[in-house]
Amino acid sequence: MEWMKEKKISLTRRGEALRAPRWLNEDFGGELSGPNPGLDRQVMELKFRSLGFPNFCYEPPVGRAEGFCVAWRQGLFIEPMEVSKHLIRCIVHCEPSLEPWMLAAVYGPSRDIERATFWEKVKNEASVSNLPWLLVGDLNSTLFSSERSGLGTSRHAQQRSTTLCRCVEELGLIDLGVIGGKFSWRNRRFGKAFTQARLDRALCNMRWR
Numbered sequence: 254m255e256w257m258k259e260k261k262i263s264l265t266r267r268g269e270a271l272r273a274p275r276w277l278n279e280d281f282g283g284e285l286s287g288p289n290p291g292l293d294r295q296v297m298e299l300k301f302r303s304l305g306f307p308n309f310c311y312e313p314p315v316g317r318a319e320g321f322c323v324a325w326r327q328g329l330f331i332e333p334m335e336v337s338k339h340l341i342r343c344i345v346h347c348e349p350s351l352e353p354w355m356l357a358a359v360y361g362p363s364r365d366i367e368r369a370t371f372w373e374k375v376k377n378e379a380s381v382s383n384l385p386w387l388l389v390g391d392l393n394s395t396l397f398s399s400e401r402s403g404l405g406t407s408r409h410a411q412q413r414s415t416t417l418c419r420c421v422e423e424l425g426l427i428d429l430g431v432i433g434g435k436f437s438w439r440n441r442r443f444g445k446a447f448t449q450a451r452l453d454r455a456l457c458n459m460r461w462r
Contacts, residue, residue, distance in 0.1 A: 312336050321360045339371055354385035354461055361393035365413055372416040379424050385461035391453050403448035426456040
C-alpha cells in the first residue's frame with residue numbers, strides 16, 4: 254500500500270540496529286541501538302517530530318525489557334486500543350480507504366513460557382474482529398525451519414514457534430513477503446555459534462490484502 258511506501262507509519266523498539274529501521278536509527282544518532290535500555294519520552298517526542306512523525310504511542314522500557322513504539326505522520330488518524338510491552342493494537346483510518354482497519358504491531362515474547370499465552374490472545378482478538386487486519390513487527394519466532402540458519406535450526410528452536418504457526422493457520426493469515434535479505438536477525442557471534450533467522454514479518458487477513 255502507498256502509505257507504507259511513504260513511511261507514514263513506523264514501528265521500532267529499543268534494540269539492535271538490525272531490528273530498528275536503518276533510516277530511523279541513523280537519524281536518532283545511534284540511540285536506538287545502544288546498551289542503555291531507555292529513552293526519555295520527551296526526547297523521543299522531539300526526535301520523532303523532527304523526522305516528520307508528530308504522533309506516537311509508546312510502551313516505555315521496564316527493567317531489562319525494551320521499550321516499544323508506533324509512530325505516524327500527519328494525515329492519519331490512529332486510535333490506540335491496547336498498548337503493552339508485546340503488542341500495540343490500533344484502529345487505523347486513512348484515505349483513500351473509507352473503511353478502518355486494525356494494526357497489530359508486535360514485539361513477540363522471547364520467553365517460552367509467555368509465547369503460548371501471547372499468541373492465543375492475539376488469535377482470540379483477531380477472530381472476533383470484523384475489520385481488515387494487519388500484524389507486523391518482530392515476532393521473535395519463525396514459521397518454517399528454513400527461516401533459521403545455524404544453531405537455531407534445531408528441532409527445539411522450531412517447536413518454540415508452534416503457537417505462532419497455529420495462530421497463523423487458524424486465522425488464515427497471509428505472509429506479505431520480504432524485500433532484501435532472507436534473514437532479519439543475527440546473533441553477532443562467529444563460527445559454529447553463528448545463528449540467523451527471519452523473525453520480522455508482516456501478516457494480514459484476506460480483507461486487508
